[in-house]
Amino acid sequence: MKYISEYRDADLVKKVIADIHSTATRDWVLMEICGGQTHAIVRHGLGQLLPAQIELVHGPGCPVCVTPLELIDKALAIAARPEVIFTSYGDMLRVPGSQRDLFSIRAEGGDVRVVYSPLDAIKIARENPEKQVVFFAIGFETTAPANAMSVVQAASLGLENFSLLVSHVRVPPAMHAILNSPHNRVQGFLAAGHVCAVMGYWEYPPIAQTYKVPIVVTGFEPLDIARGILETVKLLEVDRYEVTNAYSRAVTRAGNQAAQQVIDRVFEPCDRKWRGIGMIPESGWRLRPEYARFDAEQLFDVEAIQAEESPLCIAGEILQGLKKPHHCEAFGNPCTPENPLGATMVSTEGACAAYYRYGRLEHPA
Amino acid sequence: MCLGIPGKINSIYESDGLRMGKIDFGGVQREACLDYVPEAEIGDYVVVHVGFAISRLSEEEAQETLSLIREIMDIEEELGPEVENT
Numbered sequence: 001m002k003y004i005s006e007y008r009d010a011d012l013v014k015k016v017i018a019d020i021h022s023t024a025t026r027d028w029v030l031m032e033i034c035g036g037q038t039h040a041i042v043r044h045g046l047g048q049l050l051p052a053q054i055e056l057v058h059g060p061g062c063p064v065c066v067t068p069l070e071l072i073d074k075a076l077a078i079a080a081r082p083e084v085i086f087t088s089y090g091d092m093l094r095v096p097g098s099q100r101d102l103f104s105i106r107a108e109g110g111d112v113r114v115v116y117s118p119l120d121a122i123k124i125a126r127e128n129p130e131k132q133v134v135f136f137a138i139g140f141e142t143t144a145p146a147n148a149m150s151v152v153q154a155a156s157l158g159l160e161n162f163s164l165l166v167s168h169v170r171v172p173p174a175m176h177a178i179l180n181s182p183h184n185r186v187q188g189f190l191a192a193g194h195v196c197a198v199m200g201y202w203e204y205p206p207i208a209q210t211y212k213v214p215i216v217v218t219g220f221e222p223l224d225i226a227r228g229i230l231e232t233v234k235l236l237e238v239d240r241y242e243v244t245n246a247y248s249r250a251v252t253r254a255g256n257q258a259a260q261q262v263i264d265r266v267f268e269p270c271d272r273k274w275r276g277i278g279m280i281p282e283s284g285w286r287l288r289p290e291y292a293r294f295d296a297e298q299l300f301d302v303e304a305i306q307a308e309e310s311p312l313c314i315a316g317e318i319l320q321g322l323k324k325p326h327h328c329e330a331f332g333n334p335c336t337p338e339n340p341l342g343a344t345m346v347s348t349e350g351a352c353a354a355y356y357r358y359g360r361l362e363h364p365a
Numbered sequence: 366m367c368l369g370i371p372g373k374i375n376s377i378y379e380s381d382g383l384r385m386g387k388i389d390f391g392g393v394q395r396e397a398c399l400d401y402v403p404e405a406e407i408g409d410y411v412v413v414h415v416g417f418a419i420s421r422l423s424e425e426e427a428q429e430t431l432s433l434i435r436e437i438m439d440i441e442e443e444l445g446p447e448v449e450n451t
Contacts, residue, residue: 003427142414
């Protein structure tokens, strides 16, 4: 397939990997922000091809993983109501709340439906005027344009039975939080290519300069990732703390301005709690007051739910790049994708699920 | 959710005020909203996330990236393998 197969060309990937070997003279710790990149790295075994000096740690860019437990419990409470059709991206269904998950709500008779796009949820709302259709609007900057447009569309269609349970998060505040941590080991970032396709990368130079970390906008195919690593290592080796773009076929500095405008029209920044990490100031988006009538949290009385995490799960440390999945005592037993203790074992973007699925247990610490 | 796959625009039409299109992902057809890529035309490749195209892929940039990497490869093949200092 065009724009895919040429970026999986083994000879080209090997060439770039060889360049990384000849470029790296010191030890460097890089973080790939995005869980999609984590899966590509583990799936293609890129970590094993790198020189011993380069360590990749996996970032918090898994929207399903960082959606706070309290909000999942709220989702479960709303989804259990008889007048509600609860719609969600498929990944969320198995994510454990304090007691249950959306699958078990469905098994108990709740109307929980997987949708591919929020526009599908709009369609369900139009077809079921007697029901309240709630869409679980989670995600980073990549899903925000779609989720925001669903609100604009619901308003223009005059829908009165459609609402969002919003849990949006943003990448740059999370990078600040990681770099500000006293335990931080990250020296350079592979920035998430598709987040940058939407938002551009104009927000990153102050981060690069303040914390002295190079940031390279990176795509998702093996060649893209290898090139992102090579560019980051090159910058680190000469002490240059710059932002560069190794994914220029999809990303411009300014990003997608049409998408940014609709996001800004519908959402406003807010403090947001990240599952496993805690509160990060200004790290989320919520609906603006003029769209309050589409806010499921306000429409349904689901405040003050006490949430409890599994004491065994170390997902928080994994999401901050402090530990790897196989450092967890529960990894593989009892925690598996079928019976997950934490969200990182569930999502197709979660680091634990990637390690479990592609069996990279032999990875050294 | 953030993976987003490149697909080719096969048709463009309007539906409920939104610019929509049929996108071909290696033989699989899917509908996507094209409101965020107003410059995209039939035949262009776009990255689609949760039913919305968020970026039109640049053929020139794609070719440049690949030729840059191939160029380095050719130079090193001509020069032969790096000899380590003894």
